[in-house]
Amino acid sequence: SEDLLRITGLSTRFFTDEGQVNAVSDLDATVERGEVFGIVGESGSGKSVTALSIMDLVESPGEITAGSIEYRNADLAADVREDHPEAVDGEFVDLLGVTSSVRRSLRGTAFSMIFQDPESSFNPTLTIGEQIAEAVEVQRRASATPRLSRGVEYSFASLMASTVLGSKKFVTAESRERAIELLELVGIPDPVKRAEEYPHEYSGGMLQRAMIAQALAGEPDVLVADEPTTALDVTIQAQILDLLADLQEETGMTILLITHNLGVIARMCDRVGVMYAGEIVERGTLADVFDDHVHPYTEGLLGSVPDLERVGDRLRPIPGNVPSLLDDEMDDRCYFADRCPKAMDACLDHPPSYDARGEEHAARCVLAEMDYDESRALPEGYFGEGE
Ligand code: SF4
Ligand code: MG
Numbered sequence: 001s002e003d004l005l006r007i008t009g010l011s012t013r014f015f016t017d018e019g020q021v022n023a024v025s026d027l028d029a030t031v032e033r034g035e036v037f038g039i040v041g042e043s044g045s046g047k048s049v050t051a052l053s054i055m056d057l058v059e060s061p062g063e064i065t066a067g068s069i070e071y072r073n074a075d076l077a078a079d080v081r082e083d084h085p086e087a088v089d090g091e092f093v094d095l096l097g098v099t100s101s102v103r104r105s106l107r108g109t110a111f112s113m114i115f116q117d118p119e120s121s122f123n124p125t126l127t128i129g130e131q132i133a134e135a136v137e138v139q140r141r142a143s144a145t146p147r148l149s150r151g152v153e154y155s156f157a158s159l160m161a162s163t164v165l166g167s168k169k170f171v172t173a174e175s176r177e178r179a180i181e182l183l184e185l186v187g188i189p190d191p192v193k194r195a196e197e198y199p200h201e202y203s204g205g206m207l208q209r210a211m212i213a214q215a216l217a218g219e220p221d222v223l224v225a226d227e228p229t230t231a232l233d234v235t236i237q238a239q240i241l242d243l244l245a246d247l248q249e250e251t252g253m254t255i256l257l258i259t260h261n262l263g264v265i266a267r268m269c270d271r272v273g274v275m276y277a278g279e280i281v282e283r284g285t286l287a288d289v290f291d292d293h294v295h296p297y298t299e300g301l302l303g304s305v306p307d308l309e310r311v312g313d314r315l316r317p318i319p320g321n322v323p324s325l326l327d328d329e330m331d332d333r334c335y336f337a338d339r340c341p342k343a344m345d346a347c348l349d350h351p352p353s354y355d356a357r358g359e360e361h362a363a364r365c366v367l368a369e370m371d372y373d374e375s376r377a378l379p380e381g382y383f384g385e386g387e
Helices: 047-055 074-080 100-106 128-144 156-165 173-185 204-215 234-251 262-268 286-291 296-303 345-349
Strands: 003-016 019-032 036-040 062-072 092-094 111-114 222-226 254-259 271-276 279-285 354-356 362-364
Touching: 003 047, 019 036, 019 047, 019 062, 019 254, 019 279, 036 047, 036 234, 036 262, 047 062, 047 111, 047 222, 047 254, 074 092, 074 100, 111 204, 128 173, 128 204, 173 204, 204 234, 222 234, 234 254, 234 262, 254 262, 262 286, 271 286, 271 296, 279 286, 279 296
Parallel strands: 036 254, 036 271, 111 222, 222 254
Antiparallel strands: 003 019, 003 062, 062 092, 271 279, 279 362, 354 362
16 A cells, blocks of 8 residues: 655644643654554544644644645646645645645545534534535535646635525535435435435434535545544444445545544554654554554553443543643653653653654654563553543
């Protein structure tokens, strides 16, 4: 399989009144075409900010301050090569090196995102079918418009506004038909009838399906799913995960799945990155991370899950506090040291660098530099019994 995304040294900061918050720091990850790549960690670890950074949805006072997000798309590379030669490397385009109008034009068509709360994705006063048809229409127009004609700023916002304001006029019969197909694709029963209903007439699970349909309107390469099932009850969660897996198989799209739930990761993902304090502290295949992990935080996360087979299980907290992400309060050392049962002097000297254990497996921990076997298997009870 080929790399679809290459993220290198990504840092996203928030410049707040209290100071600079290092939400994501020096993050490296590669995502292959057609895989489900998981990002797992506790809340506040930087998972969502990573997703927003990839989507170009970081809002002020947040800002991506360093790194590159390279996306493989030969057509896009050809489109932007003349204006942004430094952003193009073969078929890859560094999304942080192109204009925001180029990035906006990729939203929906190349990258789509779904969230925990589907209600925020829908207007309560319009029918579901109408709103999905609008998404289809917007994406059709976007792909019919050259991504970047010299001197012509293509405005997604104005297109969006005209579509929404004049929705009846602008949405074609084809887009309406496509909306019904999409509702059918995501398993909405009787989609012709359900398309005429309003968001409040949908159950949580059905609305989640409708949000997925809306996200698929532009046939994206990458679906970013941020805690897509967290708000749902266990049975519905399993159905939505099955749907995502089926859609992934049918369409070949790539899924970036963000969750605090290791059961979800185990069920869905090919490879996984474990986030802590804004960094990916361990990454690798499922087998690397579940069976051969090096980082004590990964160990703690795994130890905190009662039963990996049960998707509904929540993490039991690892004792100790997540460190402050205020730049002023962050020292040059391992950020997990205060909670780590294996911390030693070397951990306080300098921030650990990534050390590769294998082709894909790497951990950011001094133990990764030491004897591998010695670093494994923490003594019973190190992380306590949780709640
Ligand atoms: Fe623990 Fe040290 Fe590894 Fe940090 S670098 S996780 S403190 S062993
Ligand atoms: Mg989050």
